Amino acid sequence: MTLDPVLLSRMQFAWLIAWHILLPAFTVGLASYIAFVEGLYFFRKREVYLRISIFWTKIFSIAFGMGVVSGIIMPFQFGTNWSRFSDATANIISPLLAYEGLTAFFLEATFLGVLLFGRKLVPRWAHFFASLMVALGTLLSSFWILATNSWMQTPAGSELIDGRFFPKSWLEIIFNPSFPYRLAHTVVGFYVTTGFVVVAVAAYLIRSRRSPEEGRVMLSTTMWVLLGLVPLQIVLGDAHGLNTLEYQPTKLAAIEARWDTAKQVPLTLFAIPDQAGETNRFSVDIPDLGSLILTHRMDGVVHGLKDVPPDQRPPVAVVFFAFRIMVGLGFFMLGLVLVGLILRLRRTQHENAFFLRACEIAGPFGFIAVLAGWTVTEVGRQPWLVYGILRTQDSVAPSLTGPDVLLSLIGYILAYVIMYPAGIALMARIVRRGVARSDAHEDMIESGRPQLPILAAATGSTEQGQ
Numbered sequence: 001m002t003l004d005p006v007l008l009s010r011m012q013f014a015w016l017i018a019w020h021i022l023l024p025a026f027t028v029g030l031a032s033y034i035a036f037v038e039g040l041y042f043f044r045k046r047e048v049y050l051r052i053s054i055f056w057t058k059i060f061s062i063a064f065g066m067g068v069v070s071g072i073i074m075p076f077q078f079g080t081n082w083s084r085f086s087d088a089t090a091n092i093i094s095p096l097l098a099y100e101g102l103t104a105f106f107l108e109a110t111f112l113g114v115l116l117f118g119r120k121l122v123p124r125w126a127h128f129f130a131s132l133m134v135a136l137g138t139l140l141s142s143f144w145i146l147a148t149n150s151w152m153q154t155p156a157g158s159e160l161i162d163g164r165f166f167p168k169s170w171l172e173i174i175f176n177p178s179f180p181y182r183l184a185h186t187v188v189g190f191y192v193t194t195g196f197v198v199v200a201v202a203a204y205l206i207r208s209r210r211s212p213e214e215g216r217v218m219l220s221t222t223m224w225v226l227l228g229l230v231p232l233q234i235v236l237g238d239a240h241g242l243n244t245l246e247y248q249p250t251k252l253a254a255i256e257a258r259w260d261t262a263k264q265v266p267l268t269l270f271a272i273p274d275q276a277g278e279t280n281r282f283s284v285d286i287p288d289l290g291s292l293i294l295t296h297r298m299d300g301v302v303h304g305l306k307d308v309p310p311d312q313r314p315p316v317a318v319v320f321f322a323f324r325i326m327v328g329l330g331f332f333m334l335g336l337v338l339v340g341l342i343l344r345l346r347r348t349q350h351e352n353a354f355f356l357r358a359c360e361i362a363g364p365f366g367f368i369a370v371l372a373g374w375t376v377t378e379v380g381r382q383p384w385l386v387y388g389i390l391r392t393q394d395s396v397a398p399s400l401t402g403p404d405v406l407l408s409l410i411g412y413i414l415a416y417v418i419m420y421p422a423g424i425a426l427m428a429r430i431v432r433r434g435v436a437r438s439d440a441h442e443d444m445i446e447s448g449r450p451q452l453p454i455l456a457a458a459t460g461s462t463e464q465g466q
Contacts, residue, residue: 026190096147
């Protein structure tokens with residue numbers, strides 16, 4: 001049996017990116033949530049917010065460490081598996097990734113130590129400021145990574161000379177046509193993902209009676225935030241769809257399994273796409289609604305997959321079902337948030353056992369939706385790495401062999417099978433213990449009177465003598 005290095009390289013990249021994206025999907029939102037809770041503590045001086053911040057900072061430190069490890073692995077593939085892609089796009093992608101390191105990573109690295117270990121060493125305002133900077137760093141990282149990916153989806157501001165891309169306008173490269181939509185949709189998706197993790201943990205803490213007071217505060221505040229974010233995410237997804245219709249019509253055709261270009265197309269709720277036969281089987285359609293949703297016009301034109309040759313079409317079934325998983329989970333989360341609002345108005349949000357259990361079950365739904373959305377984005381642009389210009393099969397290293405990639409893929413699988421369960425077990429252990437009260441009370445006292453150890457040694461002062 002011949003091992004295809006292109007297929008194995010794609011499988012390896014899919015394995016690594018699928019696991020890695022789960023961590024930014026959590027840490028980007030969690031950093032902002034910690035900053036939010038730190039702000040509540042700074043301005044309102046309630047100890048419960050301090051306890052919640054300390055609790056989630058412990059979990060954040062584990063997830064952030066895992067994200068750094070998996071993030072470092074990702075660039076290795078550009079040299080080992082995708083050297084021709086790296087050679088062709090180096091003038092564009094290398095500066096963008098360098099900007100991420102110079103801005104986001106340095107900002108996070110500078111203030112993360114203060115956030116994790118500086119509560120007793122710096123004034124309260126400085127610790128709050130550090131939490132804001134860590135949150136900003138995660139957002140800047142998302143900015144540059146998504147600018148890079150968006151340029152690959154909708155390349156602009158560059159020209160191809162002798163097989164290599166050269167920049168013409170960095171503003172057009174960074175703010176390419178799909179970037180604003182992808183940035184907003186992805187970041188809000190990360191926030192929603194984190195929000196449902198917080199809600200799930202809060203429901204568990206309430207039901208188990210381990211930390212009911214903290215759980216009620218987490219649930220109440222986060223549900224208010226999600227009440228705005230989940231509908232906003234649906235609106236942003238619609239705007240991103242209109243952008244895809246304009247710049248990547250083949251991807252949109254795959255999302256809807258639309259084979260023929262037509263007006264007044266139906267909305268396909270379910271089907272089994274038959275790519276070889278260029279048709280859908282067992283299709284369940286709503287007449288005319290597809291054009292209204294996809295183009296915002298009853299007579300809007302939706303392009304079909306037959307507009308491009310078969311070798312330029314993505315795997316339709318994968319994109320079709322991934323999109324419906326994402327949308328289905330999105331509407332489920334919207335329904336749960338609305339139920340939470342009704343229960344809140346009835347003052348039974350924290351006592352309804354069925355609702356709390358549903359919140360626990362919904363904890364991983366944001367991660368699944370993120371994976372499904374990323375599948376739509378990445379698989380939907382195939383067979384291109386740089387959309388419409390550079391094919392995936394032309395981007396792998398010329399000397400790469402199937403056995404080489406298979407060996408490295410097995411190694412990555414084993415490493416991740418060890419790292420992720422270990423990290424998740426540590427985070428689950430923190431959750432099972434609940435929110436500690438004694439450490440928070442001590443930190444609240446100490447943080448009001450910061451004193452660096454070096455300064456204390458130099459002056460000979462002690463806590464009792466101040």
